[in-house]
Amino acid sequence: MNNSLQNQQEEIIDTFDMFDDWLEKYQYIIDLGKQLEPMDDALKVDENILHGCQSQVWLVHDFNNGHLNFQASSDAAIVSGLIHLVMTIYSGQTPEKIIATEPEFIERIGLSSHLSSTRSNGLNAMIEKIKATAQSYK
Amino acid sequence: MMRHEFPGLQQQVHGKPLVYLDNAATAQRPQAVLDAINNYYLKHNANIHRGVHSLSESATELYEQARNSLARLINAPSEKDLIFVRGCTEGVNLVAQTFVRSRVKAGDEILISHLEHHSNIVPWQILCEQTGAKLKVIPMNQQGELVLDDLDQLLNERTKFMSVVHVSNALGTINPVKKLIAAAHAKDIPVLIDGAQATPHIKVDVQDLDCDFYTVSGHKMYGPTGSGILYGKSEHLSAMPPYHGGGEMISKVTFESTVYNAVPAKFEAGTPNIAGGIGLGAAAEFMMTVGMDKIAERDQVLKVYAEQALSEVPGLRLVGTATNKSPVFSFVIDGIHAHDIGTIIDHHGVAIRTGHHCTMPIFQFYGLAGSCRASLAFYNTEQEVDVLVESLLKAKAMFQ
Numbered sequence: 084m085n086n087s088l089q090n091q092q093e094e095i096i097d098t099f100d101m102f103d104d105w106l107e108k109y110q111y112i113i114d115l116g117k118q119l120e121p122m123d124d125a126l127k128v129d130e131n132i133l134h135g136c137q138s139q140v141w142l143v144h145d146f147n148n149g150h151l152n153f154q155a156s157s158d159a160a161i162v163s164g165l166i167h168l169v170m171t172i173y174s175g176q177t178p179e180k181i182i183a184t185e186p187e188f189i190e191r192i193g194l195s196s197h198l199s200s201t202r203s204n205g206l207n208a209m210i211e212k213i214k215a216t217a218q219s220y221k
Numbered sequence: 222m223m224r225h226e227f228p229g230l231q232q233q234v235h236g237k238p239l240v241y242l243d244n245a246a247t248a249q250r251p252q253a254v255l256d257a258i259n260n261y262y263l264k265h266n267a268n269i270h271r272g273v274h275s276l277s278e279s280a281t282e283l284y285e286q287a288r289n290s291l292a293r294l295i296n297a298p299s300e301k302d303l304i305f306v307r308g309c310t311e312g313v314n315l316v317a318q319t320f321v322r323s324r325v326k327a328g329d330e331i332l333i334s335h336l337e338h339h340s341n342i343v344p345w346q347i348l349c350e351q352t353g354a355k356l357k358v359i360p361m362n363q364q365g366e367l368v369l370d371d372l373d374q375l376l377n378e379r380t381k382f383m384s385v386v387h388v389s390n391a392l393g394t395i396n397p398v399k400k401l402i403a404a405a406h407a408k409d410i411p412v413l414i415d416g417a418q419a420t421p422h423i424k425v426d427v428q429d430l431d432c433d434f435y436t437v438s439g440h441k442m443y444g445p446t447g448s449g450i451l452y453g454k455s456e457h458l459s460a461m462p463p464y465h466g467g468g469e470m471i472s473k474v475t476f477e478s479t480v481y482n483a484v485p486a487k488f489e490a491g492t493p494n495i496a497g498g499i500g501l502g503a504a505a506e507f508m509m510t511v512g513m514d515k516i517a518e519r520d521q522v523l524k525v526y527a528e529q530a531l532s533e534v535p536g537l538r539l540v541g542t543a544t545n546k547s548p549v550f551s552f553v554i555d556g557i558h559a560h561d562i563g564t565i566i567d568h569h570g571v572a573i574r575t576g577h578h579c580t581m582p583i584f585q586f587y588g589l590a591g592s593c594r595a596s597l598a599f600y601n602t603e604q605e606v607d608v609l610v611e612s613l614l615k616a617k618a619m620f621q
Contacts, residue, residue, distance in 0.1 A: 106568060109564070110619055113619055113620060138560050159561050160557070160558060160620055161560070161561050161564055162560075
């Protein structure tokens, strides 16, 4: 039942496998960040700030027709790219699917070992928040 | 200079030679420090000050020799004026709670500067909450220097204590502390100088400065983490009550009352960081052997070179351009977040710090969330500065 989320994850993992070195992976992440839908400044308020990240990250959601849509934004480029990956997998899915899908891509594309602990903690904080939100709409 | 003495510098990260430019966060340790720690654990491991057996005596001797080495490094009148602490943070808290607290009441003032590390702000805010005293701040200018025009008003009849940083960890500014101390003393106001970033770079003479207290951080001056020194004038230390109660700091305990030990033991409750103290003594000896004059001279050569090299990076803006500064460079690059720069240049082997560097008020002054900070030590080289610049140019290209 998680096929669509899992497929998204597999696609991301396959894409990262094509890169030869880490700087290429970072370049790809940075470029993804540039494609992130800009967030309305009115939403960039303290109550939407995600704690656990060294850079500023804002996360908002809406629940529509049984699906949870997320939008997130950051002032840092690499984090913006990571947000893009997370949104690709989790946004627009049902709460049940979100809860059931583990973010394997972090481990499988090597993000956990190549991002500083503070930043990968920030990524984990974002996914925890997404899952907690899904839990509240279950 | 002396680079071969530092094993930590001889390694690679991400397959590139390490370029360690995060010395203001913590420095690397020379072999002599590692050997001193190892030697203690291998051959002298025993508790100090209380045993009659040989190991305890030799451990005590090593620990007290370390205190003597540190006294010589900062030219203290006696090693008895030095208290081993965990670092500058503990030193400032100790002075706030045992020396200053009983001297202040509601409406009194404590004077610090805009360039302080959080560790020389928060202990005073806690004291102010406890006593109703007010925290006053010597302002700074765009160059990152203290503005002393209103010093006479800031040091007034309500001012009970002044606590000022010697060298700014975020900007590298070397403050005119001797002048500040003289101005405070002219009004009988005692002074603490936070020397965390000074002892790694410049010769410190506490008698010449005439400061009442001076704090030293071990790990910033090539010694172990969790080690440090609080120097205090002997008349203050004798008059101050203890900070922590426990073993070692007593001479007699009954259930009715306790007689405290003499200084410095009075302030050293519990088994201390023995290996750390001995390692710190070795760091002091190492620095005196190299020579503080030579270290300071080399720092200034590196400073001039790095200042010039960084100015050639398009879009890079130095934050803090004091005339008198140590080789610490805070900078921002137009349109690129500091964390992004730090992450990418790490992959080129370059270690810098990004963020607010525990000095949020400084960055509030500049209207910045934070900066990149490259902080150099005497063992860094011009070639490493070149690698930094090249890596910054490569990072810039990635984000454009």
